[in-house]
Amino acid sequence: MTNQLLATTENANNQNSQNSQYTSLNDPEIVNVVAHINEEHLDELLGFLSVFTSLSTAELDRVDAQITDIYAEGIAIQTRPKSPENQPTGAQDNSLHDQIFFINFATPISQLDDLQAQYILLKQRADKKLGKKTIKLTKQVFDVQNSYRVSKNMLRLELSISSLDDAQSSDINGATISTSVPINEAGYAYLFDLEHNLTTNALMTDSIDGNEADDNAVNDSEKNNVCPTRPHCYYTLRKAWHTDDGIRAWVDVFLHGDTSGGNWAAALKTGETVVTKREFPEKVEHLRDGQAVLIVDETSMPTAARLLELWNNPKPPLIICVTQDADDQSYFDTVKMRSSIDNKIDCDIQSNSNDHFTVLPIVTNQANSGSDLATLIDSTLGDYLTDNPLQIDKAWGALEANTAKALRPLLRERLTLSRTDVVVKVYWRHD
Ligand SMILES: Cc1cc2nc3c(=O)[nH]c(=O)nc-3n(C[C@H](O)[C@H](O)[C@H](O)COP(=O)(O)OP(=O)(O)OC[C@H]3O[C@@H](n4cnc5c(N)ncnc54)[C@H](O)[C@@H]3O)c2cc1C
Known part of the structure; x- marks a missing residue:
């Protein structure tokens, strides 16, 4: 050559x-x-x-x-x-x-x-x-409106952006500030700047120096927020919609102990701002047709929930939902799949599909990581397919790094699918 x-x-x-x-x-x-x-x-x-x-x-x-x-x-x-x-x-x-x-x-x-x-x-x-959507290095500033639990360990942040800011501008460092929030995109992720709240919290607590802060002056979670071990963290836009004065958005954060991301989210108060510095679309285009299986843990449940709400495929997906705690399985209880009538109009496809998706729950009572979990997911899927003969054409999942790595070849082999039809992303890494 x-x-x-x-x-x-x-x-x-x-x-x-x-x-x-x-x-x-x-x-x-x-x-x-x-x-x-x-x-x-x-x-x-x-x-x-x-x-x-x-x-x-x-x-x-x-x-x-x-x-x-x-x-x-x-x-x-x-x-x-x-x-x-x-x-x-x-x-x-x-x-x-x-x-x-x-x-x-x-x-x-x-x-x-x-x-x-x-x-x-x-x-x-x-x-x-x-002609593909791509990663953006834009900065966005959201206001925190509210936060509440939507399942035992899932904290929902309700955020807003005013339509008055509905234009692109630059901050003092020259970074582009954008206010476009995708309303109709599942799995769109933002990199949240945890240090932004370190700065604003420090200002609000009378310029406490992070290294010399009096331990008694702040509670544990605030203390961790003052000294995040990670400066930023990805979270998915669970849902966004227009309001009279701008855009509202949900971001669902899985709380799993004393960690930087969880402490940051739990400490946020109404009226504070949060800043994102990078954003990128999820790889889900392949799910538009064929029978899909979605494989999620707590970190990817928000992506799957939005996928269901925007489902644009006449066949409802099968969902394998792995949680550490049985009480987090209720996350999908209130999620409504986009109606098959909408799908028929949009896709002009005749189908007998219904609006019901099936969730196969897996409760592990431990953090969902490692290759053993991949084996468990694969065998659970295998058992389900034995009892419910179904030809799976597409797979999407997002899990811990070692689980994802082990699961990809297992799925490709079980379902005889190509690499492009099996997308299993890494959403987090076990230490
Ligand atoms: C594109 C993308 C989208 C994401 N969307 C979301 C989302 O919408 N909601 C969400 O909650 N997460 C989401 N995540 C995952 C989130 O970014 C990671 O879980 C992140 O590591 C959490 O940060 P942390 O500070 O809590 O923990 P880390 O600082 O990463 O880790 C601290 C400790 O916690 C452990 N740990 C980390 N994550 C988990 C976990 N999930 N379960 C058990 N133990 C864990 C680590 O092994 C380590 O021991 C997304 C990730 C990506 C890449």
């Missing part, structure tokens, strides 16, 4: 094993980052190849891709022809061979910490060219 694939304006070139022309970052962490990207972000790598190289969609369908290294100037992605049994039916391929492509960053990086910003820029460029 000798052809120079693209001009530099297209961001990529064929590497031809000329690694020496790129600058090594000499960071032992790279191996873990590479493994993570290969495990979690394959679709993004394929998107980069599709946009920044001359590989056609048909060729991309016939190759596996993986990142092999990260350099100061960009990333190296290797493609390999899929094994014959994984080739699309009818594909006749004699031309593909192993290739390595180099995708250039917009600006070279000097350390691994700078990778995220450059990777996001690549993703934004690729998604834009592919």
